[in-house]
Amino acid sequence: MNAAYTFRTAQGVWINDMRNRALSSHQWPSVVLDERAVNDLCASIRLQAESGFNCFTTFGLLTASDWLTDLPKTVSRQRQRQVRRVAAEAKACGVKLLYGLGVYSWGFDRIIEADPAVRGPNPHAMCGASEESRRWMEKVIDYLLAEFSFDGFHLEASDRGRCTCPRCTPQGNTEYYSRLNAHAARYIRRQQPDAVLMVNMCGYLPWGTSAPRADWPHLVELGKELDFLIDAGHAGYFISPTERARFIRQLPCAFGSSGGTWVYPPQRWSRRRWFLPYTGRSGTHLEELYAQGGRAVEYYMGPAINPGVEVNIAFGGRKLNAVERDNRELLGEVLEGLYHPADSRAATALTRFFVEAEEAFFASFDPLLPEGGKARGEIHLCPLFGKNPGPPIYLRDCMTAKGRQAYGRRLQGLLKDLEILAPRLKSQGRTARIAACIRGTLGDLARCA
Numbered sequence: 001m002n003a004a005y006t007f008r009t010a011q012g013v014w015i016n017d018m019r020n021r022a023l024s025s026h027q028w029p030s031v032v033l034d035e036r037a038v039n040d041l042c043a044s045i046r047l048q049a050e051s052g053f054n055c056f057t058t059f060g061l062l063t064a065s066d067w068l069t070d071l072p073k074t075v076s077r078q079r080q081r082q083v084r085r086v087a088a089e090a091k092a093c094g095v096k097l098l099y100g101l102g103v104y105s106w107g108f109d110r111i112i113e114a115d116p117a118v119r120g121p122n123p124h125a126m127c128g129a130s131e132e133s134r135r136w137m138e139k140v141i142d143y144l145l146a147e148f149s150f151d152g153f154h155l156e157a158s159d160r161g162r163c164t165c166p167r168c169t170p171q172g173n174t175e176y177y178s179r180l181n182a183h184a185a186r187y188i189r190r191q192q193p194d195a196v197l198m199v200n201m202c203g204y205l206p207w208g209t210s211a212p213r214a215d216w217p218h219l220v221e222l223g224k225e226l227d228f229l230i231d232a233g234h235a236g237y238f239i240s241p242t243e244r245a246r247f248i249r250q251l252p253c254a255f256g257s258s259g260g261t262w263v264y265p266p267q268r269w270s271r272r273r274w275f276l277p278y279t280g281r282s283g284t285h286l287e288e289l290y291a292q293g294g295r296a297v298e299y300y301m302g303p304a305i306n307p308g309v310e311v312n313i314a315f316g317g318r319k320l321n322a323v324e325r326d327n328r329e330l331l332g333e334v335l336e337g338l339y340h341p342a343d344s345r346a347a348t349a350l351t352r353f354f355v356e357a358e359e360a361f362f363a364s365f366d367p368l369l370p371e372g373g374k375a376r377g378e379i380h381l382c383p384l385f386g387k388n389p390g391p392p393i394y395l396r397d398c399m400t401a402k403g404r405q406a407y408g409r410r411l412q413g414l415l416k417d418l419e420i421l422a423p424r425l426k427s428q429g430r431t432a433r434i435a436a437c438i439r440g441t442l443g444d445l446a447r448c449a
Contacts, residue, residue, distance in 0.1 A: 002322040005286075006254055007198070007228045007296035009098070010048040010313070012058030016267035018044040020305035023267045025387050030267050031060035038082050040303070042089040047304055049093035051317025055196060056090055057154040057298065059100030062144075065109040065124070071143045080147070087149060096151035096196055099144060103157035103184045104133060111136055120163035128180055129167035137180075138187055145191055152196030152227075153188060154298075157181050158203035174215035177204050178222040185225035200230045200298065207235035213243075220250055228254035228296035233377035241292075248293035256296030259316060260285025263302065263309075263379045269389050271303045273444065274381055275411075275437035276361055277354050279315040279334075283327035286316075290323045307434045311354065314338065328355065340426035349421050353414065360410035364403035392444040401449070408445045411438050 012018055014029040019040050023030050041058070048056055061083050068074045075083075090097040102108070105125040112119055117132035126133035144150065157180040162168065168176065181199045188195050199222065205211060211219070223229055229251065231239050237257070239247045248255045261281040263274070286297065299316045302309035314334045319325065332351040341347040365379075379398070382390035395404060415438050422431045 003290060003324050004322065005256070005290065005295055005297055005320040007055060007196075007256065008053045008317065008320040009055040009057055009198070009296070009298045010044070010053040010095075010301050010317075011258060011298035012041075012044065012056060012100075012301045013264070014064075014267070015041060015058050015060040017265060018058075018301050018303055019267055020271055020303045022270050022389075024270075024389055026268055027387050028266050028268070028384050029060060029064055031064045033061070033079055033082050038085055041086050044301055044304060045086070045089050045093050045095055047310070047313055048301070048317060049095050051314045052321040053095060053299070053317045055096045055098055055152070057098035057100055057198075059102075059106070059154075061086065061099065063107055065107055067107045067111055067140060069111055069114050071139060072147075075147075083148065090151075098152040098154045098196055098198065099148070099150040100154045100156070101140075101144070101184070102160075103155050103180050104128060104137060104163075105157065105160040107140065108136065120165040120168065122161050122163055124160040125162055127163040127165055127168060128171075128176055129163070129165065134183065137184060141184065141187055141191075145188070150195075152198070153184075155181050155184050155197065155199045156202060157184075157199075158201065161203070172215065173205055174211050175218045177201075178218040182222045182225045185222075189225065197226050198228045198230060198296070198298075199226055200232060201238050202232055202234060205238050209238070210236070210240045210243075211238045216247060216250065219247075220252065223251045223253040226253040228256060230256055230258065230296065230298045232258040232298065233260070234258075235376050235378065241288075244289075244294070245292040254294075254296040256294045256298070257285070257289055258377060259297055259299045260289075261377055261379070262300035262312075263381060263394075264300070265302050265306075265309075265381055266384060266390075268387070269382055270440065271305050272433060272436040273392075273440040274306070274394075275308045275357060275434060275441055276379075277308045277311050277358050278362075279312060279319075279331045280327055280355065280358055281362070282312070282316055283319050283330070286319050287323055305433065306437060307430050308357070308437065310430075311335065311338065331355070338427060339430060342424040342426070346421065346424035349417075350425065353417055353421065356410070356417075357414060360407055360414070363410075364399050364407040366399055366403055392448065395441075395444055396448045404445050404448055408442060411442055411445075414438060415442075 016030045062075050118126040120127040158177045185197045259282045261278045304310040425431050
């Protein structure tokens with residue numbers, strides 16, 4: 001029997017991150033839920049199920065930052081119907097849908113404006129010492145539990161900061177955020193005992209810092225209320241990898257990461273502007289995490305129309321179900337299922353092609369530059385905020401001029417290899433998309449010169 005992760009969660013982040021056509025003029029995070037968004041969410045769920053994920057979480061199904069004080073008026077009847085379509089697709093596919101829920105933040109901007117009793121110095125986070133804040137948090141949970149049949153919740157208290165009023169400041173970040181998350185989890189559990197509950201530690205501490213052992217008891221107490229805790233590793237891990245096994249032994253719930261390496265594609269960027277498979281790196285990370293005792297992962301999704309994203313997802317779900325499988329062999333199996341190579345030689349050449357695409361990028365990705373970082377898991381393609389597509393910072397700020405030249409040469413070589421290989425692959429649409437993505441990347445490299 002293969003070693004497998006217990007909680008194999010597809011992390012959608014925001015609903016339009018999986019959209020297969022860019023919303024080029026929309027500020028991040030766009031929570032437009034139109035017919036295309038619903039269809040692409042449902043298609044992503046089907047891919048997740050086929051790949052072996054058993055949970056799916058995303059933010060923005062109902063709102064981003066704007067719960068109204070009259071909570072039911074936040075969500076139109078049409079949007080309710082659309083969300084229920086997504087939930088029904090997940091149920092039909094056997095995937096548990098976990099609602100992305102901001103805890104005291106990500107959703108409460110209008111409530112903070114309207115209610116002085118919850119207001120602190122941070123306009124995006126309710127005061128953690130206010131009883132009225134607790135009541136608002138519970139009102140939101142009551143509404144969600146009464147109106148929707150979500151299978152669980154991704155809880156996140158820290159991504160938009162915290163209250164720093166005199167009553168809140170004495171608590172350190174780990175204690176503060178853990179207390180808020182634990183309260184929300186307990187409140188949900190009392191009403192929905194079978195809910196899958198997890199916390200993502202995004203923003204718990206300043207990037208690049210780790211939690212001292214003195215902070216661990218706060219996380220252990222939080223773990224008593226959860227099914228799993230995620231230390232994503234956006235720009236370094238809050239639990240140092242060298243301490244991870246020791247920490248996991250103390251934690252009463254499952255623990256995990258976001259898979260080690262991922263690309264974050266804001267919804268306004270063209271879906272055929274990059275080609276970045278990373279199956280080798282994520283596969284190795286998942287092996288190491290499992291050996292340390294990790295049994296949960298929130299693995300990043302993205303627009304599956306991009307062939308690198310599609311393969312990363314298909315590989316990741318299978319790897320989570322069979323940790324001991326050889327990464328290259330598993331990649332080959334995924335590629336055969338998607339591209340249907342004509343014979344074993346074509347299959348071998350296709351696997352070699354994807355491996356080279358990964359190695360070409362990471363050979364030039366410079367960890368010493370500002371947007372790099374040896375511990376950084378998240379790779380941003382372009383600036384997060386803005387209404388225009390923005391520059392390719394993953395090339396401009398993460399590579400030297402020499403590195404970009406080397407990457408460009410290797411991509412040109414891959415294009416030539418693809419021309420030779422293409423007639424031996426039955427999935428011509430996917431093959432053409434690879435070529436389009438490589439040309440898009442080469443265009444961005446030229447603009448960075």
